[in-house]
Amino acid sequence: MEILEIRTLRGPNYWSGYWKKLIIMRLDIGDYEDKPTNKIKGFYERLIDVMPSLITHGCSYGEEGGFLKRVEEGTWAGHAIEHIALELQTLAGMETGYGRTRETGEKGIYNVVYSYLEEEVGRFAGRTAVRLWLDLAEGRSIEEIRVGIANDIQEMREVREDVRFGPSTGSLVDEAIHRDIPYIRLNDQSLVQLGYGVYQKRIQATTTVNTNMISVDIAGNKHATKKLLGDMGVPVPRGFRIRDIEELEDTLDSVGFPVVIKPLDGNHGNGATVGIKTLEDAKIAWEKAKEYSRYIIVEKQLIGEDFRAxxxxxxxxxxxxxxxxxxxxxxxxxxxxxxxxxxxxxxxxxxxxxxxxxxxxxxxxxxxxxxxxxxxxxxxxxxxxxxxxxxxxxxxxxxxxxxxxxxxxxxxxxxxxxxxxxxxxxxxxxxxxxxxxxxxxxxxxxxxxxxxxxxxxxxxxxxxxxxxxxxEHVIDMLFPPGTPSRIPIISITGTNGKTTTTRLIAHILKNSGRTVGFTTTDGTYIGNQQITAGDNTGPVSAQLVLKDPTVDVAVLETARGGIIRSGLGFDNCDIGVVMNVAADHLGLKDVNTLEDLARVKSVVPRSVSKKGYAVLNAEDPLVYKMKELVDGKVVCFSMDENNPTIKRRAERGRVSCVYENGYITILKGKWKVRIEKATNVPLTYGGRAEFMIQ
Incomplete structure (x- = not known):
């Protein structure tokens, strides 16, 4: 058994319309292709023994114990590994419930798909699930397996604590999500962008883009804070700032026990000791505080309870x-x-x-x-x-x-x-x-x-x-009611014509006075300036545009490769355009048929917001069928004004765009508006380049 590849999806994707955070593990199960679970002696009993909590997995039966019933009846390794990876995350405190295992067309090779909360933990869970499967199938002792699982779960918890948002940052991100404010994590700590483009606001833990640097410095210097407050009539305890331990005894005599000793610029209670009543304890507290600061605060301990306002x-x-x-x-x-x-x-x-x-x-x-x-x-x-x-x-x-x-x-x-x-x-x-x-x-x-x-x-x-x-009060401060957090996002996909369409849309928007960020197969641009060169049609380039604080509209060429590799680089878009689906690049990454490719491209219209528009090619049946996946409105286009689909839509009062008597024309019911004569558009070379008109 061999893991051939592990991919991490972080946005709307090929596998699920709801679950954005997925691990895709391409797994070669080798000889186990001919050995489902009911043909491996003792596998069912051993699995229950080491992981009894799998009884909660309903699987295709939709009831408690359903997955274990599948194991008893006989299921393949990939399916079992999917469930084990999910349950390992649950046991480590990260319950998440989506999984699918699919054949690839190659014998013994499967795509094992499962959801995650923290990316590093999700990948770890997949590798661990494969090892656990082999331990169970190959007869390793139950006690050794149990010890291994316990160690793995603890390691997953430790990794989770290293990589997840803390409760404060997490609460702000959750509140933003609740308000449909998008977010992008900017590092592996707590620096987060809320909102896109010109509307973004940044937070780091509970400091915000509005937090004054001088004020942070004052708060970080406990002596300066106390002096400033004391000078303003705020009740503060008597105390001194000292640097050398030789000053400690005289300072204690001046302040009087009990005292508090803490580092000048500590935080979160680090290095602080309270309730000190003897010189000996004070010296121990001194050494502890010295680990955090050159200067030490010695102050009278106030009597009472500890409150945080x-x-x-x-x-x-x-x-x-x-x-x-x-x-x-x-x-x-x-x-x-x-x-x-x-x-x-x-x-x-x-x-x-x-x-x-x-x-x-x-x-x-x-x-x-x-x-x-x-x-x-x-x-x-x-x-x-x-x-x-x-x-x-x-x-x-x-x-x-x-x-x-x-x-x-x-x-x-x-x-x-x-x-x-x-x-x-x-x-x-x-x-x-x-x-x-x-x-x-x-x-x-x-x-x-x-x-x-x-x-x-x-x-x-x-x-x-x-x-x-x-x-909620922090988010209210950053985004008062009525304040926008999103810029318009236009995503263009299809087999042919994506780059030209992207450039044309960006050109029109730039001429309307907008600062446009756009991505294409030859680079990423902000306004008229190229920022990066190369094929920039994936999620990383999309996020570069969305993170730029000058951009007020994003136009994103979205290719199949990025969708398959990582999903989309945004949560939803305002306009999703699908040009066509043609037989290019088939046979790559398990996309073997036109239907497979259409499913990949459909991720874009499926991500259109409820107030947005999916723009679909009415001449391509695979593209037009995508209308069934759209939550927003659908607009169709065709080079033929008599296209039956266009006619039916017009009768129902739906909007379409056609090439009619040499004009680019908008139709809705009996209403018709000619936008421009095609020969007047330089891109069409006097109307001779029909593919440009399309």
Missing amino acids: LVVNNRLIAVAERVPAHVVGDGKNSIQKLIDKTNEDPRRGYGHENVLTQIDIDNQTLRCIRKAGYELESVLKKGERLDLKTTANISTGGTAIDRTDEVHPENVFLFERIAKIIGLDVAGVDVIAPNVSEPLSENGGGIIEVNAAPGFRMHLSPSEGIGRNVA
């Missing part, structure tokens, strides 16, 4: 109380057992896969336990709470309680004023106070930090209280 576009959106990772004693179980039981909470997962994160027993946890006079084997008294981290970050196992509806109006004013003082469009204001229901000026609370790029997770899915859709 989120301000977007100068409005308070949400407030959460953050609680450090902790356990509560029951008088029976050890601290280790209490942590294990806490991690069994179904809301907790690996990394960002769930509402809460599992508590990791690291050096910080061990220090917290020993500082309280305990060991992991110790048993806490019933009701006794033990904090396991020095900060209350959700990412280290902390929890959150929504307090938005409890905030005193004076505090609302204060938090919004702080965001304005620092100058952040999206600000996370960190507060220590007994509560937020009383003015901070009365209960002794204060502001300890202001954060650029604040995390949203605690507000989106608090462990207690109401989840707040904070992402």
Whole structure:
């Protein structure tokens, strides 16, 4: 058995009208072509043994256990590998449900097609599924297979955490999708473009194109932040910035215990230690903070709970109380057992896969336990709470309680004023106070930090209280109601005439004053300037145009190769043109017949938006048949005004374009408009080049 090729589809494609993110694995199953599952001794029982969750796959039976019934009756390797690849992703926390396995016309070679959420994980799942099949078929021990699956699933989770959007960026992208705002991921981190062309807005995590760089620098310098706020009458704790450990003892004497020690320019709680009451603990905290910054902040610890206030576009959106990772004693179980039981909470997962994160027993946890006079084997008294981290970050196992509806109006004013003082469009204001229901000026609370790029997770899915859709307020700020996010996209496909048609449309639009980005077989152009040379008819070139901030209309030649290789480079288009389907390039990439080729070309009209138009050749039956796949309106063209299809459409009041008595003419019912005499169009060489008229 051999994987011949793995392709990744990222847009509308040949295989599905709905699923855009697909893996295509071209698989040679070798001798297993003659050995379906019911002819491999013990395969069915071994598969159930190592992956019992496959019982949820209905397959062609459409009911629980359907796929396993197919295995018992006998199915081929490619089909089983498809289901295993899907289930591996589900077990790793990425449930996705589309799969197809199809013959290629070559004996023993199949296209195994399945959906994915994260591309790297999807490809990994395919390779792992093939190996698992071989392990099962060739008699590897069940225990070894189980261990291998567990290791593979953990690796998939780790890869997912490395490549997926974090919960904050993910919430913004999800909100954009909900509003039909397209997005393009610009790197493998959290830099994202929302919208196309001139209407695009960029975000990086929760910083936006509107975020002021000076404000980010101020927020990143905790000493500068505290001084600026203090000078403006905002309550902040007393503290100092120091560089050398020799200054530490005198600073502690001046500030007084308990203190907080943190790096000057840290974030997300990295390097911060709270509740320090001795010089020895202060020195340990110093070393920890030094890993993140040359300068260290030593400040008086305020007494109270830890709150985060989120301000977007100068409005308070949400407030959460953050609680450090902790356990509560029951008088029976050890601290280790209490942590294990806490991690069994179904809301907790690996990394960002769930509402809460599992508590990791690291050096910080061990220090917290020993500082309280305990060991992991110790048993806490019933009701006794033990904090396991020095900060209350959700990412280290902390929890959150929504307090938005409890905030005193004076505090609302204060938090919004702080965001304005620092100058952040999206600000996370960190507060220590007994509560937020009383003015901070009365209960002794204060502001300890202001954060650029604040995390949203605690507000989106608090462990207690109401989840707040904070992402909608950021998208409202970037795209106020009525603000466009899409530029017109015209996609042209077919066997012949694509490049000329693309250039002609681009020329007309440029003369109307538009900045046109267009792609052809000889290059990509912005306006009159060639940006790249070569065959640029695939999704990469399309996205180059859509990412350009000067382009206000895109005209994209779309060839079969790019569609087969990666799908379209856009989610939908406003106009999709299909010129014709002819017998060129047959026999490549499993496109063997005209019908196969037509199916490839049909991806373009199938991607036309509901308000858009598919422009189809009424003289080509394979092209005209594509009308059945179109959600938008259909316009047809023909060189023959008496074409039966055109006549039927005219009788029904449908729009068509024909060549009539030497004129390019628009028809609708009895209505007829002559646009231009063909001989007056230079491209037709005085009307002699009929193929140019077409």
